[in-house]
Amino acid sequence: MTKRDTVLEITDLHHQYGDADKLVKVLNGVNFSLYRGENVALLGPSGAGKSTFLHLVGLLESAHHGSIKLLGQNVAGCSDAQQTLLRRQSIGFVYQFHNLLAEFTALENVMLPMRLAGKSKDVAREKAATLLNRLNLTERHEHYPGQLSGGEQQRVAIARALANDPVLLLADEPTGNLDPASGRMVFELLLETANEHGSAALVATHNPELATLMDRQITLTDGIIHA
Numbered sequence: 001m002t003k004r005d006t007v008l009e010i011t012d013l014h015h016q017y018g019d020a021d022k023l024v025k026v027l028n029g030v031n032f033s034l035y036r037g038e039n040v041a042l043l044g045p046s047g048a049g050k051s052t053f054l055h056l057v058g059l060l061e062s063a064h065h066g067s068i069k070l071l072g073q074n075v076a077g078c079s080d081a082q083q084t085l086l087r088r089q090s091i092g093f094v095y096q097f098h099n100l101l102a103e104f105t106a107l108e109n110v111m112l113p114m115r116l117a118g119k120s121k122d123v124a125r126e127k128a129a130t131l132l133n134r135l136n137l138t139e140r141h142e143h144y145p146g147q148l149s150g151g152e153q154q155r156v157a158i159a160r161a162l163a164n165d166p167v168l169l170l171a172d173e174p175t176g177n178l179d180p181a182s183g184r185m186v187f188e189l190l191l192e193t194a195n196e197h198g199s200a201a202l203v204a205t206h207n208p209e210l211a212t213l214m215d216r217q218i219t220l221t222d223g224i225i226h227a
Helices: 050-057 078-091 106-116 121-134 150-161 178-197
Strands: 006-017 024-035 039-043 065-070 090-092 168-170 199-204 216-221 224-226
Touching: 006 050, 006 199, 024 050, 024 065, 024 224, 039 050, 039 178, 050 168, 050 199, 078 090, 090 150, 106 121, 106 150, 106 168, 121 150, 121 178, 150 178, 168 178, 178 199
Parallel strands: 039 199, 039 216, 090 168, 168 199
Antiparallel strands: 006 024, 006 065, 216 224
8 A cells, every 4th residue: 555545544642541640541652554445443352442542533532642644634733623624524433322413314414414514405415315225224314313223323323424425434333232133234334335435444343253344453452553
């Protein structure tokens, strides 16, 4: 892979919580690169810092030390407004809990990030419908989250994360609350749809079987990443 193909480049990333009296080091010099079109599984024991790592990469928190480059741009040099714009335009995030807006239909939930990015209502509606159909939710456009199963809600969340064609898709235990059969279906649809959109995907999962479906696996232990 060339530098031009590098979506994400992490260098000597450190992060910690607490103060000098009660300091908890979560990341202790992480180095990692993710390439265009690549799917990578992020493994590690509970409490290893997988969610923290994804939050840092997704620009939801700021690292204490180290470099995060997205498409060659060092995000540490960006203002809050620039980071918000970069996150909105280039990053999609799927959480363990779907975080759908209860008062919006499935279609409206997927339309929302496109409307925030300035797309017209008609364009957002058409794109949202296409994504939901791709994720086998053709009959669920006008259903509210409370009317959907757990697997259906998570598929709506995946559609929402892909709405703006992110170059980087991050997912934090996206099947953690689903039964094994639903989890595998959702996981496979996530990877297929991300591939169709050309997104590089970094997915934290506790399931080694699902991790084998991805291009490669990395493990976060003792604050560093092992291939």
